[in-house]
Amino acid sequence: MNEELIIALPKGRILKEALPVLARAGIIPEASFSDDDSRALKFATNLPGVALIRVRAFDVATFVAFGAAQLGIAGNDVLMEFGFTEIYAPVDLGIGRCRLSVAEPADMAATDDPRRWSHVRVATKYPNITRAHFGARGVQAECIKLNGAMELAPLLGLSPRIVDLVSTGRTLVENGLVEVETVAEVSSRLIVNRAAFKTNPAVVPWIERFRAAAQA
Structure with a gap:
């Protein structure tokens, strides 16, 4: 040492x-x-x-x-x-202090019900946490690993949802996204x-x- x-x-x-x-x-x-x-x-x-x-x-x-x-x-x-x-x-x-959250486009969230999810496609920097979070309630998570610019994934059709760190939420709002679940407090x-x-x-x-x- x-x-x-x-x-x-x-x-x-x-x-x-x-x-x-x-x-x-x-x-x-x-x-x-x-x-x-x-x-x-x-x-x-x-x-x-x-x-x-x-x-x-x-x-x-x-x-x-x-x-x-x-x-x-x-x-x-x-x-x-x-x-x-x-x-x-x-x-x-x-x-x-911030939180790790699931987010999706606001128009999608208006009619979405997380309780009905059985399979989700998610862009995230945190594939292990994401799989564990969804797996705990029997939801299969297909994770696309990104290291940044997560908010682009729903905008460009790469993935409808993201799991990312959220502090003020301003970046989500400016890209038309809303939080729908908190995965963990950080x-x-x-x-x-x-x-x-x-x-x-x-x-x-x-x-x-x-x-x-x-x-x-």
Whole structure:
């Protein structure tokens, strides 16, 4: 296990919400971390032996699961999708709140009844969660994997429904879609590599520091 403590952070909206939590936990990134033009991915902090990496949200869990990072911040949507047994998620940080929802065109939803579904075709970034959600009530889900621009799928006839993260719902409305089911409530968690938790004595105190930072 690398002696340097690496904390993996997701790019984008959650990163902005995570920075105050990091500060309350006593971690201040180097100045270049806030440089939008920087192409660097690894950053020093005010604490010797503690570094940050900035990666795609779905990749945070992979870096932590395989021990390249000992700690990370990831949404429980990512944890549900991948189901890594190597990851322990001890703290709900209360940031990045949104929901994973089923959505479809508004005119379709006007006469649709989800209780009658037996087979659905869905475009989603979350095929595992989607199949499990529908399978739990006996509905067969045919999933088309997309990594973005989900709202285009119904507009272009690729799929009549989508399963995607929803925060304000504005993007759905602007593309003529409405939510018809909530699959899961989502928030970001502190995640820990299980092997590091057992073997690296520096990890456990950080769990308590992040828990206190989340409650502050």
